[in-house]
Amino acid sequence: MRSAAGQAEAMTPSPALRTKGLQKRYGDLEVVKTLDLEIEQGETFALLGPNGAGKSTTVEMLEGFRHRSGGEVEVLGVDPEHGDRVWRSRLGIVLQDLPEREAMHSFTVREQLSEQARYYPQARRVSEVIDLVGLGPKASSRIGTLSGGQRRRLDVALAIVGRPELLFLDEPTTGFDPEARREFWTLIRSLASSGTTIVLTTHYLDEAEQLADRVGIIVAGSLRELGPPATIGGAASRTPVVTWTDEYGSHERRTDEPAKLVAALRDQAGGEPHHLQIRRPNLEDVYLSLLNRTGNAKVASSGANPNQTANPNQTASVEPNEPLLEATA
Amino acid sequence: MTTAQLTLKNPLWPYRLIPGRIGYELRGYARQGDTVFFTFLFPVLMYSLFAVIFSGEISPSTALGEPPVAGQPVISMATYYLPGLVAAGMLLSGLQNLAIDIAHDKHGGRLKLLAATPMSPITYLAGKLGQVLVTAVGQLVVLLAVARFGFGAELPTDPQLWLRFTWVFFGGLMASAMLGIALSAVPRSSRSASAVVIPIVLVLQFLSGVYIPNFQLPAAVQAVAGFFPLAWLAQGMRSVFLPDGFAAVESGGSWNLPAVALVMAAWLVAGALVARFTFRWVRRNA
Numbered sequence: 001m002r003s004a005a006g007q008a009e010a011m012t013p014s015p016a017l018r019t020k021g022l023q024k025r026y027g028d029l030e031v032v033k034t035l036d037l038e039i040e041q042g043e044t045f046a047l048l049g050p051n052g053a054g055k056s057t058t059v060e061m062l063e064g065f066r067h068r069s070g071g072e073v074e075v076l077g078v079d080p081e082h083g084d085r086v087w088r089s090r091l092g093i094v095l096q097d098l099p100e101r102e103a104m105h106s107f108t109v110r111e112q113l114s115e116q117a118r119y120y121p122q123a124r125r126v127s128e129v130i131d132l133v134g135l136g137p138k139a140s141s142r143i144g145t146l147s148g149g150q151r152r153r154l155d156v157a158l159a160i161v162g163r164p165e166l167l168f169l170d171e172p173t174t175g176f177d178p179e180a181r182r183e184f185w186t187l188i189r190s191l192a193s194s195g196t197t198i199v200l201t202t203h204y205l206d207e208a209e210q211l212a213d214r215v216g217i218i219v220a221g222s223l224r225e226l227g228p229p230a231t232i233g234g235a236a237s238r239t240p241v242v243t244w245t246d247e248y249g250s251h252e253r254r255t256d257e258p259a260k261l262v263a264a265l266r267d268q269a270g271g272e273p274h275h276l277q278i279r280r281p282n283l284e285d286v287y288l289s290l291l292n293r294t295g296n297a298k299v300a301s302s303g304a305n306p307n308q309t310a311n312p313n314q315t316a317s318v319e320p321n322e323p324l325l326e327a328t329a
Numbered sequence: 330m331t332t333a334q335l336t337l338k339n340p341l342w343p344y345r346l347i348p349g350r351i352g353y354e355l356r357g358y359a360r361q362g363d364t365v366f367f368t369f370l371f372p373v374l375m376y377s378l379f380a381v382i383f384s385g386e387i388s389p390s391t392a393l394g395e396p397p398v399a400g401q402p403v404i405s406m407a408t409y410y411l412p413g414l415v416a417a418g419m420l421l422s423g424l425q426n427l428a429i430d431i432a433h434d435k436h437g438g439r440l441k442l443l444a445a446t447p448m449s450p451i452t453y454l455a456g457k458l459g460q461v462l463v464t465a466v467g468q469l470v471v472l473l474a475v476a477r478f479g480f481g482a483e484l485p486t487d488p489q490l491w492l493r494f495t496w497v498f499f500g501g502l503m504a505s506a507m508l509g510i511a512l513s514a515v516p517r518s519s520r521s522a523s524a525v526v527i528p529i530v531l532v533l534q535f536l537s538g539v540y541i542p543n544f545q546l547p548a549a550v551q552a553v554a555g556f557f558p559l560a561w562l563a564q565g566m567r568s569v570f571l572p573d574g575f576a577a578v579e580s581g582g583s584w585n586l587p588a589v590a591l592v593m594a595a596w597l598v599a600g601a602l603v604a605r606f607t608f609r610w611v612r613r614n615a
Binding site for chain 1: 332333334336337338342346349350353356357360361437438439441442444445446447448449611
């Protein structure tokens with residue numbers, strides 16, 4: 001909403017994206033079940049969820065790359081299934097990283113961007129885009145010689161050269177080292193501050209926490225949580241957790257008065273409790289506990305193992321754990 | 330509606346992008362070492378090889394294993410092999426090149442990247458056809474120069490023959506290119522593209538009188554080859570480059586140019602139709 005504020009006063013802004021009862025089925029398999037979502041203009045929105053939860057299927061339906069089985073979708077006021085050239089020119093898309101892309105390798109960064117810019121009537125200047133994504137020193141290098149992180153920044157450059165109003169980023173930082181990830185976040189923030197609406201899918205909870213105005217957590221095809229990263233899961237789920245160890249073993253207690261509990265523990269033990277820790281649950285804790293509750297404990301924790309997250313959301317990998325889900329729904 | 334949107338709405342927009350797209354495709358082609366070798370230079374290398382190995386001369390009657398007859402035209406083997414390899418070049422630059430190239434674009438994710446842009450498939454495919462046209466003409470010029478100046482092959486001087494050459498060459502090239510777009514749907518991965526396409530092209534060359542002279546092929550082989558376009562392209566080219574007396578060596582005893590035109594047109598239409606129904610930016614139901 002930040003940069004759209006000016007327009008908002010003049011008229012009620014239509015959302016950048018809206019779905020109502022969006023569905024995707026493959027035979028009996030429901031990959032996405034009645035998804036309702038609204039993303040405002042200028043918002044940065046992160047869609048989270050384990051492998052096979054339906055994130056990429058959802059995003060591909062929004063991008064017009066996949067037919068939906070039911071429901072309504074409007075992206076920039078247009079049904080993606082009937083998006084024309086004008087609609088395409090208003091979108092920027094960074095696809096999931098592709099294993100093989102030799103086709104582009106023989107071109108330089110500048111050549112590829114100049115070619116891409118020709119397809120858009122209001123393209124950004126190529127040199128400006130190269131600087132924006134920090135590929136200045138690599139502008140004349142062949143794409144085949146770029147590192148993984150540099151290639152991902154080129155993907156973003158290709159997606160934004162047409163000056164999109166809405167940018168989709170599907171797992172943009174998978175396989176990045178921590179430094180590259182932080183540089184990438186800076187890039188995304190600067191795009192967001194220039195008014196671009198951003199829809200991001202990621203496996204990294206800290207990434208969502210850092211970038212997103214709101215996050216949605218999708219599990220087994222349904223949106224389980226929706227809200228700003230700081231408050232998602234509700235106040236109760238943010239109750240501080242105190243853990244410590246004594247002669248009976250390790251303990252964990254959730255309390256709104258952790259200092260009081262710690263003082264009591266110290267009096268009881270007559271000294272420092274062992275392995276004492278007070279933690280306020282962050283987005284990752286909330287996310288993991290949500291998945292545990294829904295029986296979907298198999299999850300990539302942030303930054304732990306990028307390889308594990310390499311190829312999610314293939315329809316074949318959807319795990320049918322519906323019975324457990326129904327129980328907690 | 331903004332002026333930018335009006336620019337995109339203009340039905341001519343996809344066509345205006347074509348010249349630039351052809352330039353881009355040509356640059357990509359020239360920088361791929363393996364295509365330059367296996368598609369662009371291959372007919373020239375094969376031609377040079379045959380012209381060196383099979384020296385000597387033939388006439389229509391010696392070609393059929395009969396004693397020489399006085400008054401018949403006599404040509405060098407270097408002249409004989411030229412039309413076959415011109416035809417092979419058309420198949421390589423069109424069918425082989427596009428089938429592999431577009432399969433790479435598809436499985437390498439490039440088509441999906443393009444689908445995300447406002448670019449039209451018309452621009453993309455016209456860029457590929459332009460690339461085929463330019464590289465095929467370049468290849469032809471190199472092949473004719475090597476044949477003429479390297480091996481003393483005789484080139485026709487009659488303008489009528491060059492007119493015939495023009496329609497056989499460009500008609501055949503377009504048929505070959507359409508079949509290439511159609512065939513690009515077959516490989517299931519980038520890596521398998523060459524493995525699927527090259528054997529087809531190689532076998533056709535052996536069956537169609539490119540490497541093995543047509544008059545040495547058994548009638549059954551010639552009959553099989555007659556179902557595919559290359560044999561007809563080679564026959565059309567022989568009618569341009571060989572003296573008329575050699576028409577008697579053809580399986581039908583004549584150049585049969587109407588059949589050449591008909592087969593070419595049929596394959597062109599068939600290829601274009603298959604391409605029309607199989608070529609997609611993305612498979613939305615995948």
